[in-house]
Amino acid sequence: MPIIKRYSNRKLYDTQAKQYVTLERIAELIRQGVDVHVVDHATGEDLTALTLTQIILGEEKKPGGFLPRTVLTALIQAGGDTLYTVKRALGTPAGLARQVDDEIERRVQALVNQGELSKEEGLRLQDKLLAQGQRLHDPLWPDEQALERALLERGLPARDELRRLAEQVELLATRLDQIGTPSRSEHEPSQGQG
Numbered sequence: 001m002p003i004i005k006r007y008s009n010r011k012l013y014d015t016q017a018k019q020y021v022t023l024e025r026i027a028e029l030i031r032q033g034v035d036v037h038v039v040d041h042a043t044g045e046d047l048t049a050l051t052l053t054q055i056i057l058g059e060e061k062k063p064g065g066f067l068p069r070t071v072l073t074a075l076i077q078a079g080g081d082t083l084y085t086v087k088r089a090l091g092t093p094a095g096l097a098r099q100v101d102d103e104i105e106r107r108v109q110a111l112v113n114q115g116e117l118s119k120e121e122g123l124r125l126q127d128k129l130l131a132q133g134q135r136l137h138d139p140l141w142p143d144e145q146a147l148e149r150a151l152l153e154r155g156l157p158a159r160d161e162l163r164r165l166a167e168q169v170e171l172l173a174t175r176l177d178q179i180g181t182p183s184r185s186e187h188e189p190s191q192g193q194g
Contacts, residue, residue: 002034005041006051012038027055064107104129 002016004026014021029036030052038051105126112122 002029002036004036004038004051006038006047007041012051013041023051023055023058026051027059030055064110101130 002014004021005013005015007013012021012023012026013019014025026036026038036048038047039045040047108117108122108126108129111117111125112119117125
């Protein structure tokens, strides 16, 4: 386990690698599964939690964020009992899956809002990611073809068919609105009248 010493000038020194490191490097080590311990150089005080909090703050400042708002709120509400709170915030595997789904939806919506994806592309990407996640977490989840066959056997429309029908209804509603809106000339008196 690397011990990182923090000096009064806020520099961080990795005693194992014998070099100065950044918060980004510490985050990288943690992502690699390395257990990092940060201590104050002068006092030996454990600064690991403070350093991890700084890393989370840095990640949160980046576009797209790092943690769902519900997790951050739960951490603040918990105060000192953070491990229990994180477990409770993430909840059961189903709760964690919901957190992941929410994050997928949030990030895809951000791409749509930034103009990186059209609304339709965003919906397709979101559907694929959510469906892929469901299949990965649920071994009983049928493949798409089996699901479509089951729907057809029961006379129920598949997702693509429902989407096409919804688009057709939207188009018809738009056309009806156009037909039902009187033109300007119908409301204005003719120039000969007055």
